[in-house]
Amino acid sequence: MEVKGASQTYATISLNDLSKIDFSQIGETSEDTIRKNLLDPPTQFVIKWNVEPSFIADGTVIPDGLYTHEECIELMATSTWSDKETI
Amino acid sequence: MGVSINTSKTLGVSAGTKIIAPQTSAFSNTKSIDFDGVDDMIPLGSSVNMGQAGSLSFWFKRSAGAGVIMGEPSYTYKYLLYINGNLLYFRAGANYRLFNNTATTNALNTSDWIHIVFTRDVSATDLKLYVDGALTQTHTTNNSSDFLLGGIGGVPTMTFAGIACKIDEVSCYDAILDATAVSNIYNSGTPTDLTGTSNLIAWYRDGDNDTYPTINDNVGSNNGTMTNMVSGDIITDVP
Numbered sequence: 632m633e634v635k636g637a638s639q640t641y642a643t644i645s646l647n648d649l650s651k652i653d654f655s656q657i658g659e660t661s662e663d664t665i666r667k668n669l670l671d672p673p674t675q676f677v678i679k680w681n682v683e684p685s686f687i688a689d690g691t692v693i694p695d696g697l698y699t700h701e702e703c704i705e706l707m708a709t710s711t712w713s714d715k716e717t718i
Numbered sequence: 719m720g721v722s723i724n725t726s727k728t729l730g731v732s733a734g735t736k737i738i739a740p741q742t743s744a745f746s747n748t749k750s751i752d753f754d755g756v757d758d759m760i761p762l763g764s765s766v767n768m769g770q771a772g773s774l775s776f777w778f779k780r781s782a783g784a785g786v787i788m789g790e791p792s793y794t795y796k797y798l799l800y801i802n803g804n805l806l807y808f809r810a811g812a813n814y815r816l817f818n819n820t821a822t823t824n825a826l827n828t829s830d831w832i833h834i835v836f837t838r839d840v841s842a843t844d845l846k847l848y849v850d851g852a853l854t855q856t857h858t859t860n861n862s863s864d865f866l867l868g869g870i871g872g873v874p875t876m877t878f879a880g881i882a883c884k885i886d887e888v889s890c891y892d893a894i895l896d897a898t899a900v901s902n903i904y905n906s907g908t909p910t911d912l913t914g915t916s917n918l919i920a921w922y923r924d925g926d927n928d929t930y931p932t933i934n935d936n937v938g939s940n941n942g943t944m945t946n947m948v949s950g951d952i953i954t955d956v957p
Contacts, residue, residue: 641756659757659946664874666757666946677757704755704882708783713879715784716800716807716814 641703642687642694643668643675651692656684668711677703745911747887749925750777751870751933751944752953755785755882759872760933760942765790766890766920768865770840773895774798775903776870777886777957779831785881789873790866796876798867799836801826808836808845811863817847817855825849831884831957833904837894838865844894851904853897870922870933870942884955886924893917909957912936925952 644652649662658679659665667673675695678684686692698706707713751760768774778787784802793809800807800814804823807814825832826849835848838859845857870888872880887909893916895903903910912921913936921936928934930949933942944951 658948664757664759664945669877679754679756700754700756704783704879707756707879713785714795714877716795716802716878 639679639681639700640683641677641679641698641700643677643696643698643706644692644694646674646676648692649676651686652678653684653686656680656682656686666707666712669714670711677707679703745913747909747923747926747956748954749923749928749952750779750884750886750954750956751924751947752951752955753871753880753883753885753947754951755781755783755880757880757946758951759789759874759880759945760870760922760947761789761873761945762867762869762920762935762942763940765792765866765868766940767892768838768867768890768919769892770862770864771838771892771894772865773835773837773891773893774865774867774888775833775835775891775895775900776888777831777833777909779884779955779957780826780829781882783881785879785883786872786876787881787883787885788867789869789871789876791868791873791875792866793863795878796868796873797878800878801881806847808847808857808860810838810859810865811861813860815845815857815860817857819855821852821854822847822849825852825854831886831907833907833957835895835900835903837900839894848897848900848904850907851901853900867920870924874945884953886956887912888920888922888924889915889918890920891915891917892919907957928952 931944
């Protein structure tokens with residue numbers, strides 16, 4: 632699925648819902664390549680789309696959060712989602 | 719195809735004679751790769767090994783913020799290059815070196831395309847950073863791990879975020895590029911044809927002559943795969 636540009640939406644999803652994700656409808660390649668948070672164990676992962684996937688539209692999967700590209704970058708910079716080098 | 723010129727007169731050439739100019743290189747750079755800074759990455763089939771004396775060259779157009787530019791799954795934190803503001807971290811194995819002097823931070827303080835080269839010589843304990851053809855900072859090498867590149871933009875196992883950026887013309891060498899070689903690759907700010915370059919062991923054109931999702935290795939067959947990306951991430955913004 633083509634996903635690009637300012638119109639794309641990012642969402643955080645509970646890992647409990649991973650089996651309900653149809654990867655043909657989102658920008659992520661597969662469950663092996665998704666970005667998970669760094670909690671132990673991880674609790675959420677990220678997906679993105681331009682056209683709302685049917686599993687979101689019909690309520691099969693309810694996102695924990697919806698973000699613009701800019702907002703998602705800010706989220707990914709937090710310690711829950713990313714390590715960071717310190718000087 | 720050569721250029722055909724119709725002469726009107728002169729210099730021993732009869733009027734109307736067609737002069738066929740020499741064939742010029744077919745090289746052109748019209749594509750790069752756009753990374754979203756969330757989960758876009760191009761893991762390589764296997765890590766490119768630049769060994770104990772190697773060099774890495776690429777073109778880079780960044781956003782603000784922090785994130786991985788190049789990944790390597792066998793290194794701590796799974797990255798090779800990481801940028802935070804105008805600070806550039808180079809990690810081989812378990813240790814990093816921070817490139818943060820004035821020349822480096824000034825060179826990184828731009829939203830334009832820049833050309834970056836790292837050379838790493840373990841036996842000489844010498845790690846150099848060149849930006850836009852100029853040496854900006856030298857460190858001692860951090861350890862004797864091989865110089866590896868496992869992914870452009872990152873690798874799936876990394877715990878650091880990538881950075882929203884554009885990357886183009888990634889080339890790897892199993893030798894130390896000297897200042898002249900670096901300057902030749904920089905080519906006054908225009909990517910140049912690296913075909914036949916000595917010690918070139920991998921070359922990713924990052925869009926040119928590539929078909930989504932495969933990013934070809936133009937030296938060998940160690941291709942990369944655009945992951946969590948789409949064909950629209952091959953863009954026409956180039957250095």
